Amino acid sequence: MGLFTKDIRTFDDLFLHQLKDILYAEKRIVGALPKMIAKAADAELRAGLEQHFDQTKNHVKRLEQVFRLHGAAPASVECPAIDGIIEEANEVVGEVADAAVLDAALINAAQAAEHYEIARYGSLISWARQLGRSDVAGLLQKTLDEEKVTDRKLTTLAEGRVNLRAAS
């Protein structure tokens, strides 16, 4: 990124910049999930996070495919947003003493990351369509659908059992 120049000139530049941003974010989530899985007490939460870990590694591969379809080499740019979300997750999770309360905090942290991705993929899909790249939009949509399913599963788990245990 140029300190004294404006490097995003076209809509395509913006699209490519945000692709690099979300590739960085997905890779950081791949790095963060094993620590979260290790801390989860609830078996279903642990299994859900493990499944999402596998999905996230696949999201990285899918993004690399999107770069190639778009005629660009896969690359990432630093994404202060996901850095902040993960930093905050580590801070809060590190402050929690009780295992049941920790599970509620882990779900909350995971959902913040999910919603970051839902926002970014939502824009990327709209932008890809506008750029006439329905092939790219279709691939990104698969990932967005998986992020939304994960988010809903986490809500169901929280409201079905985890919050009750945390409060008791």
Next chain:
Amino acid sequence: MGLFTKDIRTFDDLFLHQLKDILYAEKRIVGALPKMIAKAADAELRAGLEQHFDQTKNHVKRLEQVFRLHGAAPASVECPAIDGIIEEANEVVGEVADAAVLDAALINAAQAAEHYEIARYGSLISWARQLGRSDVAGLLQKTLDEEKVTDRKLTTLAEGRVNLRAAS
């Protein structure tokens, strides 16, 4: 927060911690929105962000009311997640040369903040209900509903006009 102690012991501690987190986030968004409004070229986007600026100031007041209902003094804790989201918004927006592309970037940035809030308020509402505080949950729900409406309006604006202009 203690460096060597775990300060979140109960579910109520976690709830209160996240209330402080979202109060900090809402206040940072109040601080960030005027700069975004000043950069928006599209009149409807500017008007939408102005309306959301007023709503956000009201969300701060509503949160202060939630603290009091919960028997705690309004307070905030630093929230690296929203700091990162705003830092990234400033970085990307600062890189964009073209006014129409800038509008698309502004919508993308605003939706990242909206989704952060949607994730946090969603958990806080579930937690308040579990803690038997339907009064608090009801107030937080009002804010969540407004954040979701704002997010949808931004999508409609992007897909209806802003992306088309950005791509042309």
